Ligand SMILES: Nc1ncnc2c1ncn2[C@@H]1O[C@H](COP(=O)(O)OP(=O)(O)OP(=O)(O)O)[C@@H](O)[C@H]1O
């Protein structure tokens with residue numbers, strides 16, 4: 140049933156524990172979102188599953204292949220897009236993608252077909268002959284994605300593929316990944332700091348200080364979220380009100396989102412109380428639905 | 442503080458689409474807080490690099506803090522703080538040493554206290570003795586920002602300062618940036634987070650090398666058609 144299963148995985152660097160005894164299983168044909176603060180251990184975990192970094196403890200199986208014992212065997216099935224991705228700056232977008240195809244010894248006719256298909260789907264036509272070093276970041280990300288999937292892997296590891304990508308292209312990225320998964324019977328791990336992207340995942344895993352502190356289906360996580368969220372305008376947020384919010388019983392956290400402030404509170408606090416405590420007129424406060432960012436912020440405060 | 446007229450810069454290609462940056466007029470006053478957004482390849486970084494004097498251009502007039510570019514680049518440079526999209530860290534120096542080196546370059550006084558304070562704000566204090574090559578992606582980005590923020594230039598220009606930075610930390614970073622704005626520093630940044638763009642007082646939307654829209658954030662939000670800059674952006678770019 141599980142395509143990837145990880146048990147009691149631990150990685151230390153010196154006396155620092157980057158990944159701390161984590162276990163999880165991934166179902167086939169799913170997109171799995173890795174979320175969490177910087178340094179929480181997402182990349183380290185991905186590298187271990189890809190067989191690029193040896194864990195200190197624990198086991199990793201891909202179906203029945205032991206990744207720690209047989210990293211080569213497992214790697215044939217994998218496509219990996221690293222966080223500071225490895226494009227060759229002196230090659231053009233086209234040369235880069237074809238380089239990866241040749242690495243996997245894909246026949247020329249097949250290679251050219253796949254290349255044409257990918258340039259189409261990722262909208263790369265007008266950038267094919269530009270050196271990757273001259274491409275805008277968001278376009279480089281698309282070239283890196285094409286390079287990671289040209290050999291049609293059934294396991295995709297995408298470490299922050301949408302960082303630095305504009306909002307509209309980010310949506311298209313996930314459409315692409317979903318389509319890829321369906322047509323190639325694949326499974327993906329995708330890390331991201333854009334929390335709205337959690338909604339595109341089948342399952343999300345929230346990392347914090349080397350541990351997975353929450354996992355589950357996105358809808359279920361929002362449903363189980365027990366706090367209230369209120370919104371007001373940043374222009375009303377004086378130093379004095381910040382103080383009140385920081386020291387007020389039942390207020391978990393507040394943070395700025397654009398020109399609005401989101402206030403996360405215990406369930407028993409209502410809009411009336413927020414208004415009374417802060418002195419902000421009730422007409423300037425609204426009750427809003429929780430977002431993944433609210434979940435993230437409330438769980439990673441320490 | 443910044444004035445640009447009839448600016449043109451192009452990248453020509455025989456086979457690919459050529460790119461032309463074409464800006465008829467752009468003026469940014471002292472103390473303004475401006476965000477730049479736009480699709481991938483719309484010219485955000487190109488414009489930013491020209492403002493910072495590190496990219497040549499074919500024609501037009503570019504003036505920064507009273508100095509004309511490219512002729513008076515050396516003088517203009519001292520007035521500008523620039524954070525590029527690629528990290529410029531020394532891999533084999535520790536977090537603290539990277540900042541210390543950067544602070545010395547610009548002759549910053551009382552640097553130790555400032556460095557520790559900034560590291561604490563961006564959440565890197567616990568890692569101050571770690572080599573920068575051993576940091577996670579987002580931690581490297583935070584260190585680069587901390588280096589850029591240690592100075593107090595007249596103009597601060599940040600190219601996607603929070604790429605790869607987690608939701609909590611990117612807000613810490615913006616609160617430091619906004620302290621600078623409160624001290625009347627001119628701040629210009631690009632971002633792919635629409636909520637960050639919305640924090641600025643003025644938003645510039647670029648598309649195909651041109652300024653598609655340039656407006657006061659409040660004006661868009663107050664007319665009650667768009668709830669957020671994200672909605673507005675999606676609406677006009679998808680058209
Ligand atoms: N070679 C190394 N030596 C020492 N520490 C390391 C090394 N590689 C990673 N680390 C540390 O391990 C921790 C986890 O890093 P990792 O890259 O997995 O984080 P991440 O969750 O991917 O963060 P980000 O969101 O910033 O990408 C960090 O504190 C990092 O500095």
Ligand SMILES: [Mg+2]
Pocket residue numbers: 181182183222298577578579
């Ligand atoms: Mg990472």
